[in-house]
Amino acid sequence: MATLTYVYADQTAVLGPLATYAEPHCYDLCAPHYERMTAPRGWEVVRLQPDPDALRPSSDDLEALADAVREAARPRVPVRVPTPVVELGRRGHLRVLRSDADV
Numbered sequence: 001m002a003t004l005t006y007v008y009a010d011q012t013a014v015l016g017p018l019a020t021y022a023e024p025h026c027y028d029l030c031a032p033h034y035e036r037m038t039a040p041r042g043w044e045v046v047r048l049q050p051d052p053d054a055l056r057p058s059s060d061d062l063e064a065l066a067d068a069v070r071e072a073a074r075p076r077v078p079v080r081v082p083t084p085v086v087e088l089g090r091r092g093h094l095r096v097l098r099s100d101a102d103v
Contacts, residue, residue, distance in 0.1 A: 002034040003027070013039040016048035 003019040004027045006012075015037055019026055029037065039045045057065075089096040 001031065002029050004029050004034075004037065011040075011043045012046055013037070013043055014046045014048065017050040 001018045002015050003017065005014045005016070005019075005023070006025045007014060008025070015029070015034060018028060037045065086098040087095050088098055
């Protein structure tokens with residue numbers, strides 16, 4: 001898989017690693033279409049070969065994966081459901097509310 005990007009100002013078609021986000025004038029290609037890609041007459045085709053080391057997981061990737069597994073395995077803390085507020089009195093715009101200590 002590769003991404004084809006047209007640079008109209010330079011009359012260049014760039015074939016490179018699969019893009020991580022969509023941009024105008026970019027198209028994702030499967031391997032057979034990547035191999036057979038040709039550009040319009042007068043245009044240049046630039047093929048960027050991906051770095052083989054960049055395709056392997058890095059130590060940062062593995063550490064992030066381990067952290068995610070640890071987080072998922074961590075026991076969940078029960079969520080405290082708040083007690084309903086009970087209004088004891090009112091004077092104008094002020095209200096007297098019962099606190100948890102009054103229960």
